Amino acid sequence: MVDLRQELLAVFDAEYRDHLRVIRDLLTAGCGTRQALAEIFRRMHSLKGAARAVEIPAVEEIAHDVENRLSTLMERGGTLDDADIATISRALDDIDAIMEPPPPPASVAPPDGAPDGRAAPPATGDGGGEAYVQVPVSRLDALSGAVHDLMGVAERHDRLWERLGDLMRDMRALSHAPQRIQADPVAIFSRMTRRLMAIGRDHELMTGQGDRALQRLGEEVHAISLVPAGTVFGSLAAMARRIAREHGGAQAQVEVRLRGMEVQAERRVMQALRDPVLHLLRNAIVHGHESRAQRLKAGKPEQQTITLTVTLTGVRLQVRVSDDGCGPDLKAIAARAVRQGMIHVDAPLDARQLLARVFEPGFSTRAHVDHLAGRGVGLSIVAEAARALHGTVAMEQGQPCGTVVTLTVPVSQRQRTVLLVENGKRMIGLPGRVIRHLLRVMREDIRMVDGCPFAVLPHPEATGTQPQATDGQAEEELVPIVPLSAFVGEDDVPACLPERSGAVTVAVMEVDGVSCGFAVERMVEVRTLLISDASAVGLDSELVPGIAWPREDRPVFVISPDRLFERWRARKGRGMHFAPAPPPQATPEARRAPLVLVVDDSITTRTLQKTILQAHGFDVMLAVDGEEALMMLLQSSRRVDVVVTDVEMPRMDGFALLAAIHADPRLADIPVVLMTSRDNEEEIRRGLEGGARAYITKQKFDQGELLATIRGLL
Incomplete structure (x- = not known):
């Protein structure tokens, strides 16, 4: 009998959701006709009988009360007024509260049973027992x-x-x-x-x-397998109102508007998005909260408004949660990111890059922790859910106020739109969701910055959104170019930028606000494919989690962009070079300018020193700390003549970099100049005894001294 009851509960779960979704749609539409009133009555009557069958008396009682109210109204020949609509809406919220109690915070273990001693409703996720859907x-x-x-x-x-x-x-x-x-x-x-x-x-x-x-x-x-969005998200409005009361007191009110609840997608996809969307609603209430006085002063309604919008574009489902609250505090986000070591204090980040940081695990700008927020868990759960569904999540500032968070995922877990590219003997699928630009870059147009190739991205159409330099001219946006074969190529084949007819084909991808161009041999086409788990022997399942078999029986290996970017960051451009070209004939070799590696975690200091050195005929490479500098020294195709390094830096300071250089026979003869803001005799002695050839203090910085020191070492 236990199995039968669980099956009946699962069937009731689908039925009550459908009844509530239709009733809410009728209430939203105004339900001014007798036909609409009769439909609400019929569904409440059916809900009451179904609740009795599965022995949930609380739901049965609520449905019975609404049924009696509607019956009296129908006998008088009337229609629903505002008071009736409010009463029925509260009844629907109460049913949702019974069937779906709010999930406990991450730090609190869930109770064994449902509240008030009622039998716990069936789980509606993919785990556990069977789930049912109603089919017309x-x-x-x-x-x-x-x-x-x-x-x-x-x-x-x-x-x-x-x-x-x-x-x-x-x-x-x-x-x-x-x-x-x-x-x-x-x-x-x-x-x-x-x-x-x-x-x-x-x-x-x-x-x-x-x-x-x-x-x-x-x-x-x-x-x-498709279900309307309202079947899964319809009950979240009631839960958001409960969260608002928990956060702001019994009188706190929030208006939740639902849009696009008729949009259909796979039940598994919708259900996987339910908890992340609930986290976004909670985040909008807690972080977007403003007092009544603050809202009135800003010219806003007394009651906060949150809008949940579901749209379908092609094969992609978009769920957007927007509010009219105080909006994201960019200064607080930047300060928190600096404290957690995510960014340098002087890193030039725009709003889009800053807002991408809020989805990192443990990130929160709240000063205190309570049972609703503050642990920095909610938004990281949202980001992880988006990645699990092969989708993306982005936060932006609302216009004119508030916050907008958008989840974009494939409408099907198996169907994905990918760009097919050739990489050696393999056909690779690059997920379309992260592709920003497709470029064909002529070899002479490739910029070499610090020994690495970069492509100039085309500016957007003249919409006023492109970045502006201080002189009023549009700044160039550069992205690094790396060969895709460096990550998914044959081990015994050197990775180089594939060049055809004097040009390199590049797919520019963006993950978490960071862009990189991956050079491929040839782009084939964009296709929507059915993706299966990659279980073939020899495949890197982390980098290639999916595989598809089009009709031509040539497998397509679908890349995980998150893992690809992780490995790109770890390798820092290793193996990036052009295939060797024959030297020009009858042309004497030009005299090479000395190459100086400047290492400093301050972008201002790096820029100043680079400008001075380049103006006096030096080539310059830049590194943000000792760890990056050491990697560049080991991987650079050109030998560095002098290293000028700061002492106090994250990850690896100047003393550790000096020791690492002198410990490596390949680097030991490179002269090192230490620069620091501290004029301390003990540190000066420590640096000189460690092998530094010169020591310059920033308080007494003089560009003539810097140039004279470097020229003396050369």
Whole structure:
């Protein structure tokens, strides 16, 4: 009986959600007709009976009270007024509260049972027991029709094989009676040819019919798995109102507007988004909260408004949570990111890059922790859910106020849109969701910055959104170029930028606000493919989590952009170079300028020193700390002549860099100049004894001294 009850609860879960979704839609539309009133009454009556069947008396009682109210109203021939609508809305919220108690905070273990001693409702996620969806009869009829068409094709296919078998038997009979062929070989051959050609034509026709029948069947099966957004998200409005009361007191009110609840997507996708969307609603209430006086002073309504919008664009589902609260505090976010070591204090980050940091684990700008927020868990859960669904999440400042967070995921967990590119003997799929630009860069247009190739991104159309330099001219946006083969190529093949006809083909991808261009041999096309788990022997399952098999039977290895970017950051451009070109003839080699590596965690100091050195004929490479400098020294295709380094830096300071340089025989003879803001004799002695060739204090910084010191070392 326990199994039967669990099955009934699962069926009731789908039924009550559908009833509440339809009733809410009718209430939102105004339900000013008797037909609408009758529909609400009918659904409440059905809900009451279903609740009685699964023994949930609290839901049965609420439905009974609403049913009585509607019955009295219908007997008088009236329609719903504002008070009736408010009462019914509260009743729907109460039912949601019974069936779906709010999830506990991450730090609190969930209770064993539901509140008030009621039986816990069935889990609606993918784990646990069976989940049920309601399917319209029309959809079942369409599915039945598709199966019938496919069975018809199979029957015709059997008859075709019978005809082919008859032809083969006649041919074998002729092979055993050669005298029959000798009688009239031309006529026999023509007859056999006509029969074979007819079978071929019918087979071609039947193949097309089978493909169309299979496609229709697939579409109908997929359609059955779709559910309206309101089925999953409809109850979140009531939960948001409860969260508002918990945060602001019994009188706190928040208006939650639901848009696009009729949009359909796979139940698994919708259900996987439910908890992340609830986190976003909680975040909007807690972080966007303003007092009544603050809202009135800003010219806003007394009540905070949160809008949950679901849209469908092509094969991508977009869920947007926007509010009219105080909006993100960029200064607080930047300060928190600096304290957690995510960015340098003088790093030039725009609003988009700063807001990408809020999705890092443990990030929160709240000064205190309570049961609603402050632990820095909620938004990282949202980001992780988006990645698990092969989607993205982004936060932006609302206009004119508030915050907007957008989740974008494929409408199907298996179907994904990818850019197919050739990489050696492999066909690679790059997820379309992270592709920002597709470029063909001429070799002479590639910029070399600190020994690494960069591409200039095309500016957007003249919309006023492109960055501006101080002189009023539009700044150039550069992105590094790395060969995709450095990460998914053959181990014994050197990774270099693939060049064809003097140009490099680049797919610029963006992850968490950071862009990088991956050079490929050839772009093929954009396709929507069914992706399966990559379980083939020898595949890197972290970098290549999915594989698809198009009709041409050549596998497509689908790349994880998050893992690709992680490995790109770890390698810092290793193996990036052009294939060697023949030296120009009869041209004397130009005299090479000395190369200076400037190491400082202050972008202002780096820029100043670079400007001074370049103005006096030096080539300059830049590094933000000792760790990056050491990697550049080891990987640079050109030898560094002098290192000028700050002492106090994160990760690896100047003394540690000095020791690492002198410990490596390949680098030990490179002269090192230490620069620091501290004029301390003990530190000066420590640096000189450690092998530094010179020591310059920033308080007494003079560009003439710096130039003279470097020239003296050369």
